[in-house]
Amino acid sequence: MHSRENPCCCSFDECKLTTEWLLSRTRHRPKIAVVCGSGLSLLAESVSNKQVFHYEDIPSFPVSTVPGHDGRLVFGYVKDKSCVFMQGRFHLYEGYSLCQGVYCMVSGPNFETIAEARMLHVLGSDSVGMSTVPEVTVAKHCGLHVLGLSLITNKVSLDYSREEKVNHEEVLQISKMRAEMLQKVLTTFIAHSHQVEGINSN
Numbered sequence: 695m696h697s698r699e700n701p702c703c704c705s706f707d708e709c710k711l712t713t714e715w716l717l718s719r720t721r722h723r724p725k726i727a728v729v730c731g732s733g734l735s736l737l738a739e740s741v742s743n744k745q746v747f748h749y750e751d752i753p754s755f756p757v758s759t760v761p762g763h764d765g766r767l768v769f770g771y772v773k774d775k776s777c778v779f780m781q782g783r784f785h786l787y788e789g790y791s792l793c794q795g796v797y798c799m800v801s802g803p804n805f806e807t808i809a810e811a812r813m814l815h816v817l818g819s820d821s822v823g824m825s826t827v828p829e830v831t832v833a834k835h836c837g838l839h840v841l842g843l844s845l846i847t848n849k850v851s852l853d854y855s856r857e858e859k860v861n862h863e864e865v866l867q868i869s870k871m872r873a874e875m876l877q878k879v880l881t882t883f884i885a886h887s888h889q890v891e892g893i894n895s896n
């Protein structure tokens with residue numbers, strides 16, 4: 695279970711566990727999800743065929759720590775539409791980090807200097823690479839749906855006194871170590887791609 699003390703969440707295995715736990719306990723298969731803000735739990739109160747799970751009972755699910763966030767997942771129907779409501783959400787100030795971030799691309803082929811890395815950091819970048827952005831830009835331009843998977847292979851030093859030099863050998867070594875895990879992620883995604891609206895898996 696996640697808490698303020700243990701805020702890290704959302705590894706692939708944890709999400710899988712949470713999903714399987716929920717899927718095995720509810721017949722609802724909502725296409726619409728609503729996240730209720732502070733004091734807005736009422737939004738979920740009038741649903742029919744209601745099924746409620748408390749966040750603390752759901753394996754690997756974060757818990758709400760803010761007043762006005764009830765910490766309940768509510769499945770039910772609004773009109774004839776199956777929906778799920780989160781009565782309570784999570785904020786960065788609670789210590790929760792999102793497993794997503796800003797990917798920034800530089801043209802390379804050199805790695806960033808510490809000064810460049812600091813600049814990217816100040817601009818809001820969480821990760822940096824030398825690819826993906828051009829492909830995604832063109833793919834979006836062509837109207838394609840895009841999923842970008844970036845393997846983070848190394849730390850980028852922001853500190854002149856602790857310069858950890860990156861090199862392509864290290865990048866390749868880590869990629870090799872993680873390739874199998876990535877393959878599983880990709881295979882699972884492709885196997886379920888028909889569930890993603892707009893993706894034709896045939």
Ligand SMILES: O=P(O)(O)O[C@@H]1C[C@H](O)[C@@H](CO)O1
Pocket residue numbers: 802823824825861862863865866
């Ligand atoms: O093709 P990717 O983005 O995996 O290649 C990275 C970026 C540089 O070409 C190189 C740095 O080690 O690997």
Ligand SMILES: Nc1nc2[nH]cnc2c(=O)[nH]1
Pocket residue numbers: 800804805806822823824847848849850860865
């Ligand atoms: N720009 C950039 N690309 C990378 N690709 C793999 N590691 C790195 C890195 O540290 N910086």
